[in-house]
Amino acid sequence: MKFNVFTEMEYIVKSASTLILNVNALHTAHQKVLTEEFTVSPNIITEELPATAGENRMVRFEVTNPGIIKVAYKATVDNSFKTVDFQGQYEMPVAQFDHTIIPYLYPSRYCQSDKLYRLANDMFGNIVNPFTKVIAITDWIYWHVEYLSGSTNSETSAFDTVTERQGVCRDFAHLGIALCRALTIPARYFTGYAYQLVPPDFHACFEAYINGEWILFDATKLVPLNGMVKIATGRDAADTAIANIFGDVELRTIVVSCELAEEAFEPLKYGHVDYKGIAYL
Amino acid sequence: MKFNVFTEMEYIVKSASTLILNVNALHTAHQKVLTEEFTVSPNIITEELPATAGENRMVRFEVTNPGIIKVAYKATVDNSFKTVDFQGQYEMPVAQFDHTIIPYLYPSRYCQSDKLYRLANDMFGNIVNPFTKVIAITDWIYWHVEYLSGSTNSETSAFDTVTERQGVCRDFAHLGIALCRALTIPARYFTGYAYQLVPPDFHACFEAYINGEWILFDATKLVPLNGMVKIATGRDAADTAIANIFGDVELRTIVVSCELAEEAFEPLKYGHVDYKGIAYL
Amino acid sequence: MKFNVFTEMEYIVKSASTLILNVNALHTAHQKVLTEEFTVSPNIITEELPATAGENRMVRFEVTNPGIIKVAYKATVDNSFKTVDFQGQYEMPVAQFDHTIIPYLYPSRYCQSDKLYRLANDMFGNIVNPFTKVIAITDWIYWHVEYLSGSTNSETSAFDTVTERQGVCRDFAHLGIALCRALTIPARYFTGYAYQLVPPDFHACFEAYINGEWILFDATKLVPLNGMVKIATGRDAADTAIANIFGDVELRTIVVSCELAEEAFEPLKYGHVDYKGIAYL
Amino acid sequence: MKFNVFTEMEYIVKSASTLILNVNALHTAHQKVLTEEFTVSPNIITEELPATAGENRMVRFEVTNPGIIKVAYKATVDNSFKTVDFQGQYEMPVAQFDHTIIPYLYPSRYCQSDKLYRLANDMFGNIVNPFTKVIAITDWIYWHVEYLSGSTNSETSAFDTVTERQGVCRDFAHLGIALCRALTIPARYFTGYAYQLVPPDFHACFEAYINGEWILFDATKLVPLNGMVKIATGRDAADTAIANIFGDVELRTIVVSCELAEEAFEPLKYGHVDYKGIAYL
Structure with a gap:
């Protein structure tokens, strides 16, 4: 599937x-970046960092002079997925x-699976098939947590969301991951561009490791699962932040888009x- | 320095x-394991895993039959440290x-540096020399958090400890790490055998990354810094747990020791x- | 029903x-204290305080000299209850x-009903009959929270318990109260002596205000509801602590008993x- | 001092x-309400409730038909204070x-003094004079917690604020109260109209009970202490909410003012x- 992301x-x-x-x-093996352009204006030297802490292609740069900078990324990507x-x-x-x-079984900043052990086992422990189990987790989150923009912030974690029952895609993913790990199913955070996401934005969902495959799940059910362009995976949002900023910087505007680059x-x-x-x- | 650990x-x-x-x-470059023996009785096949999520030498094995098992590890280690x-x-x-x-700047399960940003900067932000800064952090923890066995548990995190002011070596290390990261100083958890630790046990402290070196700090001040044998480093105790157990298993007894194997x-x-x-x- | 409590x-x-x-x-109108004796040895002047913050008969005294003191309370109580x-x-x-x-609708220290609003309404909001609703709450707690001595401490609150799913009578009561209040059902903490509680101890449960009556509920299901001798009611355990101690005092031993003083x-x-x-x- | 509040x-x-x-x-003994008018439009029967859970003059009314309602309160108040x-x-x-x-020593929803015992004693325990001690608490809050509109919400409590170091008047008051109680100084929440508050709003501060008097403290230092018109006192914001609303109601606009009704x-x-x-x- 070809997508233009921006x-x-x-x-x-x-x-x-x-x-x-x-x-x-x-x-990745199944995601080819056909063309891409990462620009900073005014022009600044940037450095792509080798991945650590998950999969990612972080780009680092210094801005020495105060002022307004504009960062743009534009790519055409061709990816495919496997059905298991x-x-x-x-x-x-x-x-x-x-x-x-194994590290995807450990609790992490926003996915305190150690504190959800009893709850997860009480709710989902009896489901034998691991795929069905994670489907049950995503369904539960979908039905019992309200998607509510602005209801949470960057400190909100799965331990909060399981009780407070509101959040955005990030919170839905964290809760899904935490529940999986509490059930000894490795799980990781997935960020990407998502086709048909309304309003357009970066999207977050999660992958659970089932019988040797990282399978994609999205408790928000906001977008088709086959319209994703992967940016990064990691233990949770701490590993995969869209931007890590060191200095006095304010985000003024952000635009995100993901368009289909073919017909069907x-x-x-x-x-x-x-x-x-x-x-x- | 040579140590016999057990x-x-x-x-x-x-x-x-x-x-x-x-x-x-x-x-490691400066820690030679001269002799070692890892045994499980009754005898079981074990597998040493390549390190992920930090430095470690995890050993995995399955126990298929219920019963009592005894795991022992014994080594003579020769290590040295660098003074910077x-x-x-x-x-x-x-x-x-x-x-x-860079990942050692991210918040983690037990080191919620994202929630300590203002506190850390208010308390230590004005100290210019980074080494002095971390010394100030460890001193503050030492003087203001009471070392109290049994006061915390495996869910206790730096966000709790900074207010509740009690804990054990694990909690002291987590708080030190979280404060460093909140100040943009990379920091990681260090577990090891520690000479002269009373009562004998595994020990936890932390390393802060200062001007290109991982420098050791111990806010408990319980042991000499030069009596450590490193077992693992990682983002926090989630990465470096002494044991990760999957199944219905109860720890019955534990013995730990670290003895000097030379004179001075x-x-x-x-x-x-x-x-x-x-x-x- | 007559009970000897001690x-x-x-x-x-x-x-x-x-x-x-x-x-x-x-x-109370339906609880007569037939005989009672409150003693401190060595002998100290004590003062019964008029109730504030709920119903109670707190006794205050000063101990000016260090040493061991023994406090005993013994009473024969005749009480009855109303069936509604x-x-x-x-x-x-x-x-x-x-x-x-109205204050029994407010969130309190251990019953953060403000944080459980969505959860409570999602789980129990559709039950029309208010009595059935609270029965459903206690049943849910009974089935999904494990009664586990020593699993919680004096800082554990309903917000923790609803996720961590373990606790003692105090935690069961706090969670019941918090869920009721989140559903606009006034609820309060009840401490008492409880007949047939094994092992013998003080007991905690809760009352929900339904159609003008304070109805008793006990999510632990450990004891018969008609074997209670009421000590206090309040917003939560903060109002009804068995002992509030100001000074350096350590509890050495505690004995509690509640025996039937009649036959049937x-x-x-x-x-x-x-x-x-x-x-x- | 005479004030017109609205x-x-x-x-x-x-x-x-x-x-x-x-x-x-x-x-109160020192606050006379010279004239006042509480109106709801369209006109609705209202009921002033006798105070429970602190001091207050809550007004209750039902709105049976959907629509927009306007509630206004206007008073001229003459009050004075005592200098101790x-x-x-x-x-x-x-x-x-x-x-x-005594209940003002108990921990409450937003003032978890039980969790701040060590911190409070470590920081302020050595100050002998109780007035100086509370002045030190308010000064510490003033200097170390940033007043930042919108940084907290209705669930934020003292346990959060002491670490997160940001908040509004409500959070400053909760932290002051929690620290006092942790030091065995009874403390309560105070809401009122405040002269010279910019921007105009309801204000929150706290009273500490020192040597038999409820003394006013304001860690925000935003307004003169002698420009207050007391609305309510209680254990914390749970007891003294400006509005408790049961039903589907949205606040559209709010105006508050407090003007001097005399010259000096x-x-x-x-x-x-x-x-x-x-x-x-």
Whole structure:
């Protein structure tokens, strides 16, 4: 599937600052970045950092003089996903996890799975099929947490959301991840561009590691699962912030878009009658 | 410096379980593991995992039959540390951090630096020399948080400790890390064997990244800084747990020891008149 | 119903201190204290305080000399309760509440109903009959929160318990109260002696104000509802602490008992087929 | 001192609702309400409730039909305050507190003094004179918590503010109260109209009970202490909310004002060289 993605952010820089932006589309086995352009105006030297703490393509640059800067990223991306059938599957034992997977079982800043152990097991512990289990988690979040712009902030965590029952995509993802980890299902945060997201913005959802595959889930059900362009994955929003800013800088405006660059698109969401998960590799 | 370290843990295993233990001494440029033995009785096949999420040498094994198991680790380690002079130094800008360092600026499960930004800057923001700054943080913790066994639990985090003012080495380390990160000083959790720790136990302290070196700090001031044998580093206790257990398992007894394997030992703690930090590489 | 209640507490007093104990059986329209004796040894002048912040009979005294003191309370109490039929009842509107009831709608230290509004309404908002609604709350707590001695402490609140899913009678009561208030049902904390409580201890449960009556509920289901001797009611455990101690004092031992002082006793718990609540006036 | 106070609130009522407003000036020994008018348009029968849970003059009314309502309160108030000299004073022992004072030592929803015991004692425990101690608390809050509109919400409590270091008058008052109670100084929340408050709004500060007097403190230092018209006191904002609303109601606009109704006004704030507290009786 081909998408044109775009973002433009205008910052008011008030002191010498370093910005690390995380808006570039990932290069993966199934996601090709056909063309891309990352620009800062006025022109500044930027550096793409090798990924640490998950998958990402962070770009770092210094702004030494106060003023207004405009950062833009524009790309055409061609990606595909894999469909995985979990009919009749059981959970993979921890003993078989690749070592790189294990940290996605640990509690993290916004996903305090250690505090949700009893709740998660009480609610979802009896579901045998791991795919069905995560579907049940996303359905529960969808039905019991209200999507409410502005109801939460950058400090809100899964422990809050499970009780306060309101939030945005970030909070939905954190809660999904925390519940999975509490059930010994590795889970990680996924940020991306999302086709048909209204209003347009960056999107967050999560991947759960089921029988050897990172399967995509989105408790917001706001967009088709096959309209994503992956920017980053990590343990939670701490690893995958769109921008890490060091200095006195204010975001003035932000624009995000994700458009289809080809004709056919058949929106895909999980139903309740099959066991097919989708994975972006 | 040569040390003999030892730990023995007895577990009551009630169901088929997977254990991941994190008690092996690290191999580093300056820490040689001269001899070591990791045993499980009854005998079980174990697997050492390549490190992820920090430095560590986790050992994973499955116990399929209920019963009592005994895990023991014994090693002779020879390590040394580097002394670094920070007299007259300034903070290294974020723009110069190696990319592997940056995740140690992010908030984590037990180190919610995002919530401590104002406090940390109010308390320590004006100290120019970064080494002095972290010394001031550890001194503050030492004087204002009471070391009180049993006062906290595995869910306690820096956000709690900064107000509740009680805890153990783990809590002291988490608070130190969180305050550093809130001041844009990368910091990570350090677990190890500690010579002269009374009563003997695993110890936790932290490393702050100052001008290109990971410098060791210990807000508990319980042990000499030069009596450590490093087991692991990570973002916080979530990355470096002594044991991650998946299954119905109960810890029955634990023994830990760290003895000097040579004669001379001159205990080293930071004073207030010099600027020399120590780094275990 | 006649009960003999008894408690004895031994304190190590290390500095001049003031103690305010809250263990006396209440005098109410339906609870007669036939005989009682409150003693402190060595002998000290005590003062019973008029009730504030709920119903109670707090006793205050000063201990000027360090040493061991023993406080004992012994009483024979005759009480009765009223059975109220809520078949076909609707909720009383706030506009009709007596003004003394309104503070039991406010959030309090351990019952943060303001943070549980969405959760409570999502889970129980559709139940029309107010008695059935509170029965549903207590049943939910009973089935989904594990009674686990030592799992919580004096700082644990309803906001924690609703997620962490473990606690003792105090936590069960706080959660019940918080959920009621979030549903605009006034609710208050009830402490008392409880017949057949194993192991013997003070007990905590709660009262919900339904159609003009304070109806008793106990989410622990540990004891018959008709075996209670009321000590105090208040907004939560902050108002009704068994002991408020000002000074350096350590509790050494505590004994509590509640025995039937007559022959017949038919234990009463709420069933699911009727609408009869019980109220201790 | 004579003041004209005024407030007008416009509500959009979307369903049958009950409102309890708490904006009337108190009648006290030293505060005379010379004239007042509480109106609801369209005209609705209102009921002034006798005070419970602190001092207040809450007004309750039902709105049965959806629509816009306007509530206005206008009064001319003449009040005075007492100056109390605490030079050379010691703390009154708990044993001498009137029983009505004791609940103001308990932790409450937004003032978790139980969690601040060590912090408060570490920071202020050594100050002997109780008036100086509370002055030190208010000074600390003033210097270390930033007054920042919109930085907190109705769920923010003292436990948050002591670490997050930002808030509005409500948060400043909650933290002051919590610290006092942690030091065994009874403290309560005070809401009122405040002369010279910019921008005009309701104001919150607190009273600490020192040697038998409720002395006024304001950690915001935004207004003169002698320009207050008392509306209510209570354990915290839960007891003294300007409006408790039961039903689907939205606040559309609010206007508050407090004007001097006589000529001379000499603003009074506490200095650091005397020991004179002011009390509104």
